[in-house]
Amino acid sequence: MIRMIAFDADDTLWHNESIFALTHERYTDLLTPYHPQEWIESRLFATETGNLKRYGYGVKGFMLSMIETAIELTEGRITGREIGSILEFGREMLVAPIQLLSHVEETLPALAQRYPLLMLTKGDLFDQETKVARSGLADHFRHIEIVSEKDKTTYEKVMMQYNLRPDEFVMVGNSMKSDILPVLELGAYAAHIPYHLTWAHEKATLPETLRSRYLQLEHVGLLPELLKRLDAEHQE
C-alpha cells in the first residue's frame, strides 16, 4: 500500500530547463563575436559542473558560472556592460513566471485527497521557496523539503523521517539521476516522467537490475490510474 508520494518540482511540476535553455541561447548570442557557439556551450558546461561543489545547484550559481566563463573565454576582454547583460539574463530567470506542466493542476488536488504528498526538490533554498509560493501548488503538499542534493542518503532520511517502508513510497520525477536511480536502489517505487530537455548533468541510464519498481509515464495525469493498479497488486 502506497503511503506517501513524493514529487520533484523543476521539470516535473513546472517548466524549468526550458528557461535555462533560453538563457543559454541569449548567452551564446552575446559571446559569438568572440567564439563559436559549440565551444561556448562546452566551456560553460565545464565551468558549471566544476562549480557545483562550490555553489550547489540553482540560478545564482549558474549566473556566477556564466560570468566566469565569459571572462575566461574572452581572456578578460569582455566589457562591464556585457557582464551587466549576463546579470540581467539571470535576474529574468529568477522572476520568470511559473508555468505548470500539463495535467499538474488537476491531478495534484485529486491525489492529495488520497495520499499525503511531499514536494522534494533540490536547489537553492530561497529560489525554490519563491517558486513554490508562486506556483500556487503549496496547499496540495503535506510537506515541502528543499535539499542540497538528492541521493540515496537523502531518500533514506526521508523514509526514516516519515516511517515508510520502501514499498510504501513512490518518487515522481524527470531526472533519472536524482529522482529515479537512488530511489530504486533503496527498493522503493519511482515513476519517471521524462521532460523534453535534460541537463547533461542529470543524465543517467537505468540498469536492468533495477527495473522491477521502475514506472514510466508520459505525463502526471496518468499517475492516479497507475497508483490504483499498484495498490490493487499489493492487495492480491
Place this chain on the structure above:
Amino acid sequence: MIRMIAFDADDTLWHNESIFALTHERYTDLLTPYHPQEWIESRLFATETGNLKRYGYGVKGFMLSMIETAIELTEGRITGREIGSILEFGREMLVAPIQLLSHVEETLPALAQRYPLLMLTKGDLFDQETKVARSGLADHFRHIEIVSEKDKTTYEKVMMQYNLRPDEFVMVGNSMKSDILPVLELGAYAAHIPYHLTWAHEKATLPETLRSRYLQLEHVGLLPELLKRLDAEHQE
C-alpha cells in the same frame, strides 16, 4: 524548565561578518580608482539590500551584488579582468576556514549533555551546510535547520514542530533583528551575545516592553550558568 536551546551560527558559533568586512575592504580597494570609498560602501549596501528579495542571504547573492555595483559605479567601464577579481574574492569567502568563537568548542558538548540543541541558521542552504560540516560542530546538535528568513513565523513553526511552550525555549544569537526580537515577541527566552561587527541590515533596538525574557551575555561560555539560574527560578 528549558527544553530546547537553539543557536544561530554565523557570528554566534563562528566568525562570519569579519570575512565579509575583509572582502568589503578588498572590494573598495579595487574600485577606489573610480570612486571614493564611502560612496562605494554606500552603493554596495543599497544594492545588497535591494537584492535580498531577489537573491536571499548568502555569499553568492553578495558576489552578484558586488558585480552589479561595480558595473553601475563605473558605468560599465570596469574590465572583465577586474570582475574576475571580484569572483575570486567571493570564492575565497566560500572556502575561508571556519573559525569558532571563543568558548564555543568546550561549551557546546557540555550543553548537549543536558539539553537538545538546535542549530537554526538562515542563509544559503548549500553554503550553510558546508559550513556546518567544516565547523566540526554538527554532532552536538540534535537538529539542524537552515531557513531563508528568521522571523516570528519561523520561530512559531519551530516551537510547534518540537512541541515547546515559549517558556521552554531559548534562542541564542548575535542578531537583535533575527535572533532576539521575534523570539521575545513570542514570549520565549532570547540570549543575546553581541558580535563586534553587525551588518547594518541586522541592526535593531530592543523595546522596553520586551526586556523580561531578554538575556545578554558576553560570550557563550556564560550560557550554562545562566540556564541553571533560569531553571532554578522556574522551580521556585
